[in-house]
Amino acid sequence: MAHHVSTKGTSIFVNGLVCKDPKLAQADDFFFTGLDKPGNTSNPVGSKVTAVNVAQIPGLNTLGISIARVDYAPYGINPPHTHPRATEILTVLEGTLYVGFITSNPENRLITKVLQKGDVFVFPQGLIHFQRNAGYGKAVAIAALSSQNPGVITIANAVFGSNPPISDDVLAKAFQVDKNMVDRIQAQF
Template identity: 50%
Template sequence: MALSLWTRLPILVFIAMAAMQPGSVAADEDPLQDFCVMGQQLHVNGFSCKDPAQVQASDFASSVLQNPGNTSNALGVAVTPANVLTFRGLNTQGISAARIDFAPNGLKAPHFHPRAAEILFLAQGTLLVGFVTSTPDNKLFAQTINAGELFIFPRGLVHFQLNVGDCKALAFSAFNSQNQGTSHVADALFASNPPINDAVLEKALQLSAEDVQRLRSLISKT
């Protein structure tokens, strides 16, 4: 799907803004993996670097976000990531992006990014977006946004995006991490490997044993 100049310019601007980092401070580097257990052999918190003599201009270009994703699934959404795993030129730059295609009524289910804040630019359509705070009152901040508008999701907070328009929607997100990580709430609870003990879910969510098994089956298919 070719993007108009009107669409491309704001995307470039907000990705550049997301890349701006405050000055260095005396602190540990942000983790780029879920964990890094100390061992006898060296394992870096990230990825090794290509020999500079072998680097070419093409290493800093990517067409990974050019084409729409397949939204023919239960949630009606497709996320195409442009992170260090799909665009090697991002390594050590502390930034990544993603394309999100929504079918009508498509949902990016509640999830969070443990290593990055997210800024979303809506290129076309209408989305209901929101996040929930980590404070005791679990305050919800939600708003309907239209094409050309931005919304920010703070780092580590559960958030969602729902297409509430009559047609497809297209959004682009930028993250202040080369590998932001994504944890979907439903998957983490009901599709973990190995499974969380049923008694934990039954008591924590006040569900019956039958409800837990039904949700496990449903979410594994989704």
Template identity: 65%
Template sequence: MESQIIAFCLLAMACTLAMAFEPSPLQDFCVADYTSSARVNGLPCLDSKLAQAEHFTYSGLHLAGNTSNPLGFSVTPVTVAQLPGLNTLGIALVRFDYAPWGIAPLHVHPRATEIITVLEGSIQVGFVTSNPDNKLLSKVLQKGDVFIFPMGLVHFQRNVGNGNAVSISALSSQNPGIVIVASSVFGSVPGIDDDVLTKAFQVDKSTIDNLKARF
């Protein structure tokens, strides 16, 4: 009986882990049908007889993004929203462009692990482990270097050179999502109560109001 209970627990754990990630496709492909009103976890499938090569093709990652913003940073995503053939396949790509000293601010991908490759320049990357350690793991990457941001952990990228920098990332979800820490905390709609934020950050209300005004 004890061995049966252990086997059951292991099976339950395996099922839980399997459900934590996007399901494996049950057909060769499932081109996203943007026009369908069907409610599913993802996007419904276009009739496979209507599939074209264009559904699996994206052009534009060779083009530099516009970094003329306060962060000096630009994102060119290739998720299921841009490439319908990605639907159900559990992958996505992103091109990042950085002006000199531009930064991708602290953020989280709630549904994906990310692997970043530097194509040009020198980029500092880092992520913070979960409680209770909250350890920062950070490194300056050069052209051709690769780094991994585990799923759900706060991370950042920063160009530490005087020239432009470029990186490309692969993510383990067709729709990885992004939660920018500062925007989420100080720019939510409706806003989080000042009392909550002052206690959480151990600062006075004027500091919180100043931060909220920026977002």
């Protein structure tokens, strides 16, 4: 935002977003409040991600960073997902998390660790990763990401909840299950 100006009647877009004339920038363009508030984890996966990226703070555009708070119910998960445009570094603030990522094909090696309060773990850009609350109480983590717009692709939602749906023939063959199983899973999304 700071390096881009708009001329009279013309908007300049950077990363698909309108850049404000730096002379018109306000403190609120660089501000977010509420990351201290727990997210609602009463959902099927038992977690809530509160993202703070360029959608919440316009001043992040072009700066290459963002942050998120992740709340976990007991045994809740942040399901397998990937960030196509960012590496993530996760810090546990409260609780115990079992975390992991999968290396790329053909190895598809699972790399995992149990994290305690104060522990930090890195998920490389583009790799599928997850977290699970391993404890009895709630857990909270802060994720910093190396993009102002990291994106997120939750694997199950993307594969079984696409719109329009991926053909059950394709998914049955890919997952080596029958079409009825695919239809049952798709119905969840």
